[in-house]
Amino acid sequence: MTLWWIGDILLLVVVLPVVIYLLNGVLSAAKSIVPSVHQIAGVAAAGSKDLDAVPLLLTTQRQVEQTVAGVAEYGGSLDVIIDDAEER
């Protein structure tokens, strides 16, 4: 009978607090992840929104292409109009 009582005391005084302590640690760790995940989700959404202007790069590319073409034509005209340095 004495051993039964010792087992009961061990269960109530040692095993139960240890189980509660360990489970509480797991739950705290899991709950601490939640706000971080929400913050990451918000940042990802904001980053995605920031990239909405990326298609404008295609417009930039077209304009750069046209500008370089215009500069090339202008340079060609200057090449004809102005003498070379060696010819002076």
Next chain:
Amino acid sequence: MPAAGVVLIIAVVLIVLALVYYLVSTIFALRTITAGLDDVIAGVGAIVEKSAPVNGVVTAINEQLDTGVDLLEGLLVKKAGMDDALGLVDGLYPGAAAAGFRQFPESTSITPPRIAEVYTKGTLTLARLGREAPIATANPAGPVLRNVEGGSLAARLLYPEGRQSKPEVMPRSPVIGTDAPSQYEEREDIGQPRKRMPAR
């Protein structure tokens, strides 16, 4: 049942209840995390999708700009000569001559002439645009065309002082003639001797 058995059962029930409470709470927390991660994955997927063409487009833009730079550098060197071209670039962008021209590796070893200290940028541009430019009537290789220390002030003096402060609204020139909006009174005594001398 002995009292020790009852206490044992109560202890086991307490342990099971603690397990249930904490494990269920952990399950709910993990489900919340899973939902949040789904949002993260959706956002990251959108970022990946939107940024996919950036590399190709930016590379194409850089290639086109490189072509334009090579073209202009080549034209400048061809028309102005290597030394003057370097001096011009260094005058417009101080220190840029140290990097030289990309298509002319030998340009990094040339000491650029201090063109910007002799000519203003506008004068230099005019001189480079063609021999018909007014400044080109003088030989660019000749003496300095402007005062190096007070050159900016000398250039300003070419214009009326009223325009130096850059007012938003300049006074308009008066309209004269018979159609002028302000007609002066015609008096016969103008130009005649005074009837009464002013009091002293």
